[in-house]
Amino acid sequence: MKRAFFSPRSRLAAPLLSVCLLLVALPARSQAPGPGLAWSLGYDPETFDPAKVDDQASELVRYLTAGVLLRVNRATGAVEPSLAESWAVSPDGRTATFHLRRGLLFSDGLPLSAADVAWSIRRVLAQETAAPVAEEFLRPREVSVEAPDAATVIVRLPARLVELDHIFDEVAIEPQNRPSAAQVTAGPFRLAAYQRGQFVRLERNPHYWKHDASGAPLPYLPSLQLDIVASDEQDHLRFARGQYGLLNQPSPDYFNLLARTMPQAAHDLGPSLNTEQLWFNQAPTAPLPAYEKQWFATTAFRVAVSRAIHRADLVRLAYAGHATPAYGFISPANHAWYDPRLEAPHEDVTAARALLASAGFRRAGSGSHPVLLDPTGHPVRFSILTNAGNAPRARMATLIQQDLQALGIETTLVALDFPALMERLMHTQNYEACLLGLANVDPDPNAAMNLWLSSSPNHQWSPSEKVPATPWEKQIDVAMRAQATAPTFAERLRAVKQVQAIVAEQQPFLYLVYPNVLYGVSPALAGVQLSILQPGAVWNIDTLHWAKRKP
Amino acid sequence: MQRLALTLLLLLALSALFLGLRPHASYSAQDREQAAAGASALHPAGTDALGRDRLTRVAVAALLGLTGAVSAATLTTVIAAGVGVLAALGPSFLEGPLLLLCDAFLALPWLFLLMMVRSGMPLGTAPLLSAAATFFILALLGWPACARAVHAGAARMRCADWMTQGRAGGLRTTQLMQWHVLPRLGSLLSPQFLISVPAFLMAEANLGTLGLGVTEPLPSWGSMLLELDHSAVMGGSLWIYLPVVSLVGTLVLLELLVTEEARA
Numbered sequence: 001m002k003r004a005f006f007s008p009r010s011r012l013a014a015p016l017l018s019v020c021l022l023l024v025a026l027p028a029r030s031q032a033p034g035p036g037l038a039w040s041l042g043y044d045p046e047t048f049d050p051a052k053v054d055d056q057a058s059e060l061v062r063y064l065t066a067g068v069l070l071r072v073n074r075a076t077g078a079v080e081p082s083l084a085e086s087w088a089v090s091p092d093g094r095t096a097t098f099h100l101r102r103g104l105l106f107s108d109g110l111p112l113s114a115a116d117v118a119w120s121i122r123r124v125l126a127q128e129t130a131a132p133v134a135e136e137f138l139r140p141r142e143v144s145v146e147a148p149d150a151a152t153v154i155v156r157l158p159a160r161l162v163e164l165d166h167i168f169d170e171v172a173i174e175p176q177n178r179p180s181a182a183q184v185t186a187g188p189f190r191l192a193a194y195q196r197g198q199f200v201r202l203e204r205n206p207h208y209w210k211h212d213a214s215g216a217p218l219p220y221l222p223s224l225q226l227d228i229v230a231s232d233e234q235d236h237l238r239f240a241r242g243q244y245g246l247l248n249q250p251s252p253d254y255f256n257l258l259a260r261t262m263p264q265a266a267h268d269l270g271p272s273l274n275t276e277q278l279w280f281n282q283a284p285t286a287p288l289p290a291y292e293k294q295w296f297a298t299t300a301f302r303v304a305v306s307r308a309i310h311r312a313d314l315v316r317l318a319y320a321g322h323a324t325p326a327y328g329f330i331s332p333a334n335h336a337w338y339d340p341r342l343e344a345p346h347e348d349v350t351a352a353r354a355l356l357a358s359a360g361f362r363r364a365g366s367g368s369h370p371v372l373l374d375p376t377g378h379p380v381r382f383s384i385l386t387n388a389g390n391a392p393r394a395r396m397a398t399l400i401q402q403d404l405q406a407l408g409i410e411t412t413l414v415a416l417d418f419p420a421l422m423e424r425l426m427h428t429q430n431y432e433a434c435l436l437g438l439a440n441v442d443p444d445p446n447a448a449m450n451l452w453l454s455s456s457p458n459h460q461w462s463p464s465e466k467v468p469a470t471p472w473e474k475q476i477d478v479a480m481r482a483q484a485t486a487p488t489f490a491e492r493l494r495a496v497k498q499v500q501a502i503v504a505e506q507q508p509f510l511y512l513v514y515p516n517v518l519y520g521v522s523p524a525l526a527g528v529q530l531s532i533l534q535p536g537a538v539w540n541i542d543t544l545h546w547a548k549r550k551p
Numbered sequence: 552m553q554r555l556a557l558t559l560l561l562l563l564a565l566s567a568l569f570l571g572l573r574p575h576a577s578y579s580a581q582d583r584e585q586a587a588a589g590a591s592a593l594h595p596a597g598t599d600a601l602g603r604d605r606l607t608r609v610a611v612a613a614l615l616g617l618t619g620a621v622s623a624a625t626l627t628t629v630i631a632a633g634v635g636v637l638a639a640l641g642p643s644f645l646e647g648p649l650l651l652l653c654d655a656f657l658a659l660p661w662l663f664l665l666m667m668v669r670s671g672m673p674l675g676t677a678p679l680l681s682a683a684a685t686f687f688i689l690a691l692l693g694w695p696a697c698a699r700a701v702h703a704g705a706a707r708m709r710c711a712d713w714m715t716q717g718r719a720g721g722l723r724t725t726q727l728m729q730w731h732v733l734p735r736l737g738s739l740l741s742p743q744f745l746i747s748v749p750a751f752l753m754a755e756a757n758l759g760t761l762g763l764g765v766t767e768p769l770p771s772w773g774s775m776l777l778e779l780d781h782s783a784v785m786g787g788s789l790w791i792y793l794p795v796v797s798l799v800g801t802l803v804l805l806e807l808l809v810t811e812e813a814r815a
Contacts, residue, residue, distance in 0.1 A: 233781050253783035317586050317601055383674035398601055398767045402581050413767045414674050417666065431674060 036223035037525070037544065039246035040235045044196055044228055048181035050172030051124050051131040056439070056534070063535050064202055064224060066172030067106075067186025067209075069098050069117065069153075070165050074531035074539035077336075077443070079165045083112070083173055083186060083209065084153075093160030093487070098153045098168075105207035106175055107190045114147035119176040121145045121155065133170045135450075137161065138484075162484060162492060163444050188219040188542040200226040210542055220527075220545035239265075239520050246537050247520025251391060252320035255518045264523050269532050271324040271333045271514035273440040276396065278309075278384070278433060278510040282462045284469070286429040291378050296432075299506055300359035304352040306510040309403050311347065314513055318395035322518055326511035328500050333514070333532050334443045339497045342504050349406050356407065363408050372408030381410040382432035385424065388415035396512060397435050425460070434460075437515070441534050445483060445496045452480045452499065461508045472506050524548075553811035556804045563801060564617055570610035578611045579603065579768035589788045597790040599778065608770040609793050613801065615765065616752050616772050619686035624747035626690040627697060628740055634694065635701025636732065640709065640724075650702065656695040664692065665758065678769035685764060689751050697743045704739045708732060745809040749802050756798065772798045 045058040050066045053059050069084040081087070084098040104112035124131040125140040134140040142158035157164070173186050182191040188210070189202035202224040210218045227244075229235050236254045239247040240261065247265075250258065259266040280296035281288065295301050311325035324331075330338045353363070360375030372380040384400065386393045397413045404411055411433075416424070424431045440448065450456045454465040454473045468474035476499055483495035503509070517532045526547040531539050538544065570576065582594070582602040589597045596606035638649040668688055672681065708714055717727050752772065758764035759773010767774070775794035778784065784791060 236782070251781075251783075253781060257783040313583050317583060381675065385674065394767070395601060399581065399583075401768065402579070412675055412677060415766070 035546065036225055037221050037245045038225040038227065038238075039244045039248060040229035040238070041200065041226045042228075042230055045200065048191060048194070049179065050174065050182065051120075051129050051133070051179075053170075054132045056441075059441070060226070060535050060538075061182060061191070061200060061202075062170075062172060064189050064538070064541055065182045065185045065187045065191060065205075067104075067112070068171060068173065069168045072166055072169045072533075074533040074535075075529050079169070083117070084168075087165070089164060093164065094157045096155045096157075096164055096168075098155075100151045100153070101209055102151070104186065104209055106184050106186055107205040107207055108175075108184045109207055110175065112173065112175075112186050113150045114153045115150070116176045117153045117173050118145045118147040120173045121153070121171055123174075123179070124171050133167065136167045136170075160485060160487065162446055162486070166442070166444065189224060192223070197228050199228060202226070208542070212543065219542035221541070224541075236520075239522075242522070245522040245525045248536065249518055250520060252318075252322045252518070253391070255322060255520075256320050258520050262520070265520050267519045267521060267530055268322055269517040269519070269530055271331050272517040272532055273331050273334055273443055274437055274515055275326055275329060275331070275440070275509075276323075276393070276435070276437045276512045276515060277326070278305075278400065278435045278512060279461045279508060280382075280433050281429060281431050282469070282508070283429045284462070286431075288432065289378075291374055291376055292382065292432065295374060295380060295382075298359050300355045301361070302507045302510065304355040304359075304407065305404065305409070306507050307346070307348050307352040307355070308407050309347065309400055309510065309512065311512060313399055313403075314396050317399060318392045319513060319515060322516040323392075323513040324516065326514045328504055328511055329448070329509065330445065330496075330500060331440075331514045333517075336443065337445055337493065337496055339500045342500055352407055365408070369405075370408035371410070379410070380408070381412075383412045383414050384433045384435055385414050385416060385421060385431045386435040387418050387421050389417075392515070393435055393437070400435075426457070426463070429463075435512075443533065445480075445499070449480055449484060452476050470506075472502050473508075476502055553808060556807035556811065560801070560804045560808070563613065563797075563804070567610040567613040567617070570606060571614050576604065576607045576610075578608045578770050587787060590790060596793050597788050599775075603768075605790055605793060608775065609797055612770040612772050612775055612794065613797055615682060615769065616755060616798075617801070619682060619755065620748045620751040623686040623690035623693065623751045624744050626687070627693040627747050627751075628744045630690070630694040631697035631701050631743065632733075632736065632740055634698040636705050636728070636736070638698070638702045639705035640728075640732065650699075653695040653698050653702075656692065657699075659692070661692045665689075676766075678766045682765040682769060682771065685755060685758065686751065689754050693747060693751065693754075697747070700743060701736060701739060704736055705732065708735065742809055745805065749805045749809075752798070752802065752805075 041057045041060065043057055045061050046055045047053060047058050048061060050062045053062045067083050069082060070079050070087065071082040072078070073080050083100060083104060085101045087096060087098045089096050098117070100112075100114060100117065106112050122145050123129050125134055125137065125143050125145070127141065137143050137157065138161065139158050144156045146154045146156075148154065161167070174180065175184055178184065184190065185205055186209070188205055188208050190205050191200070192203040193199070193201040204219055204222050208218060212218055229238075232251050232254050235244070235247060236250060236257065238244045239258075247258065255266060255268070280302060282293070282296050284293075286293065315321060315323045315325055328339070328342055332338050332340070356372065361380065362373050363370045364373050365371045374380055384397050386397050394413075394415060401411045401413060425434060438451070450458045451460070453459065454462070454468040454477050457463045459465065462469055465473070468477055479495045479498045479502075483492040483499075486492045486495060517536065519530055519537050521528050521530070521537055524547050526545050527540065527543045528537055529540055530537055533539065571578070580603065582598060582604075584602070585591075585594065585598050586602040587598060587600050588594060588602070591597070594604050594606070596604075596609065599605055599608065634649055634653070638646045665688055672684060676684065713731060714727070717731060722730070755764055755771060756773040756776055759771050759775075759777055764773040765771035772794055776798070779791060779795065
């Protein structure tokens with residue numbers, strides 16, 4: 001999927017074509033366009049096919065290029081009309097009817113009709129497409145799509161779906177039978193050039209449907225340049241030199257440097273939806289000694305380890321203060337779903353020792369190097385796996401290593417490159433404990449179904465269970481399924497709070513911190529409304545402009 | 552000059568031994584209220600980002616690096632001497648395969664191989680053992696170039712007059728090796744050994760900067776250099792450069808030793 005999209009011949013043709021299109025577009029504008037906006041992507045997009053997006057870089061390109069029926073406003077959370085001028089969901093929640101705007105065009109100037117919309121949705125639902133977003137329809141093969149006239153699309157579902165309208169924020173509308181991998185779009189930008197490992201360049205869609213209040217066509221920015229830069233150092237330097245207008249989630253050290261040198265450009269939005277967590281391998285097939293599996297399956301052991309970890313120190317020393325202690329899977333930034341009444345497991349080494357003693361563990365030795373022995377006399381020692389090259393995680397692991405010494409637990413830290421790490425997590429199951437993060441793009445807990453259902457391969461502590469291994473995992477399964485089909489928000493919230501309570505009590509994941517959302521934004525860039533939701537600083541890309549260049 | 556370099560190196564090693572092993576010194580204890588602090592009576596060279604005493608960590612890193620590199624250089628020189636001499640003076644049918652083995656080892660992408668081997672090690676391996684394994688792997692991968700040089704040197708001895716005279720005089724192969732060949736190869740092996748020491752120090756430091764060297768909490772020059780990989784720390788205390796200064800100083804002294812040895 002990672003490839004250059006233009007042959008040498010069409011590389012020449014594409015700029016010529018874009019110059020022609022710009023010449024056509026210029027007379028309609030009151031001023032010449034300002035310069036484009038540049039920032040960095042950490043890695044190459046896996047795909048430009050909007051139906052097959054499954055990684056953050058591809059997701060960003062899809063957001064910037066795709067025309068969608070409905071768009072979720074990242075500032076308010078409200079669903080707003082986009083290509084669809086209006087829509088309605090039937091009372092039983094099984095039928096959605098969309099009415100398209102008049103005069104819609106694709107970026108190549110050809111008309112966009114209901115037939116294109118129906119084709120695009122059907123393509124996403126089709127088994128052969130293997131579109132990740134299709135899973136959100138739960139039973140995609142049973143969904144039917146009709147286009148009774150040129151401006152109406154009807155989607156019929158086999159059962160009610162929560163947040164149905166949110167799904168259409170991720171379904172790109174493409175020309176019927178002409179999928180173009182983002183080169184022909186109905187969104188604000190289209191793909192102009194891609195050089196693997198170097199950059200993705202997007203240019204303004206001259207036929208984008210949206211105009212500002214004064215009638216000027218949007219987007220204001222003529223082009224976007226997304227450089228493939230994996231180095232924080234380069235990213236920071238280019239931002240400091242003014243080559244980049246945005247700095248997306250810099251590491252805490254660089255954010256502090258930015259706050260010192262360009263305080264007006266540094267923005268800390270507080271806790272994100274993302275979590276950093278530690279978990280123990282509870283997979284029955286893991287190649288670990290039986291006594292180790294017994295430790296990890298013991299609730300008192302997991303809770304005791306959790307209570308020995310000083311999360312405030314993790315925040316202060318590993319994240320330079322730009323994180324928030326975490327005790328559950330829903331961040332306090334997720335106001336709609338966060339349960340503030342859940343009791344946080346305050347750090348208490350004495351209580352942790354008592355918990356371990358109640359489970360049959362005992363301490364041997366004395367002084368500064370006690371050793372914790374399990375009920376069968378085995379010393380408690382395990383390794384903590386994490387990915388190499390992530391400084392905050394490496395620091396957290398080292399801090400946790402010292403915290404656990406207070407209980408007599410000896411740990412070794414292992415940093416592996418990501419492919420080797422994933423091999424152990426997903427295939428061989430050959431690890432004891434792992435420290436990693438989870439990026440939560442969607443605030444709705446329904447998006448985390450694949451993490452919490454015991455049958456899921458992403459159920460990290462014990463993937464793909466044939467039946468729930470414990471009663472509490474069965475309770476989580478039931479509650480997560482209940483929230484996915486409950487007709488009212490109150491019922492959904494009740495189910496989600498139940499899951500939060502079970503997770504807080506059982507601690508299959510030991511939540512450590514919610515990293516803060518950090519941005520660097522050029523003071524010359526106007527119209528920015530920062531959001532903790534992806535794509536963060538550019539969610540309203542069509543209205544961003546350089547302060548002195550706005551038409 | 553060689554004597555001065557050797558004296559300074561010994562002084563450096565003794566200082567590291569004293570500072571690293573002095574009572575109450577700990578390279579892993581975290582004084583979390585004093586994180587990233589400047590020099591003080593308690594921490595003469597300040598602390599790192601987790602509040603660990605920088606002077607102790609640099610001293611232990613120097614001890615570990617020198618011990619590991621010298622041991623690895625010894626091993627690699629012994630292997631190289633064995634393979635090179637066997638190829639040159641052993642049975643003739645062995646020469647081709649042994650030289651082919653050298654070439655095969657030289658052609659290996661050793662960094663990836665090293666990463667694979669490190670990834671395949673048991674996860675529970677203690678930090679000191681993982682450090683030893685790292686240097687051991689470096690030694691196992693570092694001998695072929697040296698073996699080629701030894702082979703070339705030893706091959707020239709095959710037809711030497713003293714060799715013919717020794718054989719005619721009834722000396723056994725082991726006696727020839729012990730009394731004549733190895734002493735003559737000494738002038739070749741000694742610089743090879745001295746060149747290997749800084750090479751292994753740098754290899755470990757490079758692995759450390761990739762996050763694949765000696766594991767925490769054990770300090771190494773590589774892992775301490777990793778703390779300096781971004782400009783965000785540059786405005787802090789000057790003591791953060793202590794690992795660089797100590798590593799560069801050691802490498803310069805080793806370089807002086809090699810140069811003088813080559814001149815001699």
